[in-house]
Amino acid sequence: MPDDRETEKTDKRRSMLTAFLREEARAQGFDLCRITRPDAIPQAAVRLGQFLDKGYHGTMGWMEETRDRRGDPRVLWSETRSIVVFGLNYGPDEDPRGILEKKDRAAISVYARNRDYHDVIKGRLKEIATRFAARSKEDVKVFVDTAPIMEKPLAEAAGLGWQGKHTNLVSRRFGSWLFLGSMFTTAELEPDEPEIDHCGSCRACLDACPTAAFPAPYQLDARRCISYLTIEHKGPIDPELRPLIGNRIYGCDDCLAACPWNKFAGAASEMKLVAREDLKEPSIAFLLDLDDAAFRAFFSGSPVKRIGRDRFIRNVLIAAGNSGERSFIEKCRELAGDPSPTVRGMAIWALSRLTTAGEFHAFAAERDDENEADEDVRAEWKLAGVS
Structure with missing residues (x-):
């Protein structure tokens, strides 16, 4: 006992x-x-x-x-x-x-x-x-x-x-x-x-x-x-x-x-x-402008920082594409040439949503991406109707 x-x-x-x-x-x-x-x-x-x-x-x-x-x-x-x-x-x-x-x-x-x-x-x-x-x-x-x-x-x-x-x-x-x-x-x-x-x-x-x-x-x-x-x-x-x-x-x-x-x-x-x-x-406009250094500075101490600038801008571009705001078009055109394929691909998708068919195909005709090496980016062009 x-x-x-x-x-x-x-x-x-x-x-x-x-x-x-x-x-x-x-x-x-x-x-x-x-x-x-x-x-x-x-x-x-x-x-x-x-x-x-x-x-x-x-x-x-x-x-x-x-x-x-x-x-x-x-x-x-x-x-x-x-x-x-x-x-x-x-x-x-x-x-x-x-x-x-x-x-x-x-x-x-x-x-x-x-x-x-x-x-x-x-x-x-x-x-x-x-x-x-x-x-x-x-x-x-x-x-x-x-x-x-x-x-x-x-x-x-x-x-x-x-x-x-x-x-x-x-x-x-x-x-x-x-x-x-x-x-x-x-x-x-x-x-x-x-x-x-x-x-x-x-x-x-x-x-x-x-x-x-x-x-x-x-x-x-x-x-x-x-x-x-x-x-x-x-x-x-x-x-x-x-x-x-x-x-x-x-x-x-x-x-x-x-x-x-x-x-x-x-x-x-x-x-x-x-x-x-x-x-x-x-504002989406402000966030679209963030390069890597600005992203890290703005989200210092925040859990958002952990996903990195490229994945974050991917998300913001989806929001831009869903917004219907034509004021985002110019920035999306710029990001379509971003060094990150993740960003480029979503910029293409956002543009396909924000522009008219004529505007989008005119932009596609201007692009110089015949040497685009990223398969996902090429898939985004195809998804948007550009082969």
């Missing part, structure tokens, strides 16, 4: 460490801090396997490469005894879909309108981890998104929310607007109860998707998702999907913004990330 005094001592230590951790989380501005076990997501590996086997991950080969580690936290670090999941509210002050009607403006996803959350959250987690390790004398590791961890299932198991039909985490307190981070530790902490699914019969998020990226509730085909296409996907975007992207140049908030639970969101922490004013409704 275990010694009752030892059990009481262990329980008291666990309770004190858990309370200390929650207080540190509040001090660092996190809105939620809850705890789960490393074995709490037994179905995650199966669901991940189904997602990958269907090819829904598109060109994100790293997901396939890290399949085993991603499906089970214990594979990542076998000594883990508790997983702490932190949530930081980043909900906007207004419906971010309002900009979609402003065709000369570019829509950047809410999460990317401020400092890169990876850096912000990781910095705060390191502060917590340092203090917790000193107090507990236990080992800790912190992760934010980039590590092969299934944070959303872990967040559900810890009780921060549940994975909604759009596959994102939904919180009864903060709707669909939560940044997540996690801390793995060898310490024994008091686990929280998991959250249950509160979506019911609602399908607002599914119906809001511009590209029908949800083959079924709780399933996402990233190959049709605007966030994937504008951020993760390299090279040309499927011509059939381009018109559906509208003016969304980095990510898409439609399924998140449509969630009815957003209206119940509570007050955010005073340490909530504040959006940069110049990233709320930047």
Whole structure:
């Protein structure tokens, strides 16, 4: 029989460490801090396997490469005894879909309108981890998104929310607007109860998707998702999907913004990330003018910078082509001669949308690209009706 005094001592230590951790989380501005076990997501590996086997991950080969580690936290670090999941509210002050009607403006996803959350959250987690390790004398590791961890299932198991039909985490307190981070530790902490699914019969998020990226509730085909296409996907975007992207140049908030639970969101922490004013409704004309140096300077500290200038301008050219604004024609003509084939190809597509057939063929007749070596660029000319 275990010694009752030892059990009481262990329980008291666990309770004190858990309370200390929650207080540190509040001090660092996190809105939620809850705890789960490393074995709490037994179905995650199966669901991940189904997602990958269907090819829904598109060109994100790293997901396939890290399949085993991603499906089970214990594979990542076998000594883990508790997983702490932190949530930081980043909900906007207004419906971010309002900009979609402003065709000369570019829509950047809410999460990317401020400092890169990876850096912000990781910095705060390191502060917590340092203090917790000193107090507990236990080992800790912190992760934010980039590590092969299934944070959303872990967040559900810890009780921060549940994975909604759009596959994102939904919180009864903060709707669909939560940044997540996690801390793995060898310490024994008091686990929280998991959250249950509160979506019911609602399908607002599914119906809001511009590209029908949800083959079924709780399933996402990233190959049709605007966030994937504008951020993760390299090279040309499927011509059939381009018109559906509208003016969304980095990510898409439609399924998140449509969630009815957003209206119940509570007050955010005073340490909530504040959006940069110049990233709320930047003009397409301004963005089309960015060369590599200007792009890096303008998006310094922003997650947008990570996709690079060429992929970004590709996205802006799609927005220009969807705008109907003839004032963009001259800049698109200039970008049709850009050193980047990714940019050249989308400039051709944008011109084919903004100009009359006569104007486009006149431009094509002027071009000096008989030596065009890039197959994708040649395909864009052909798609536009020029052989």
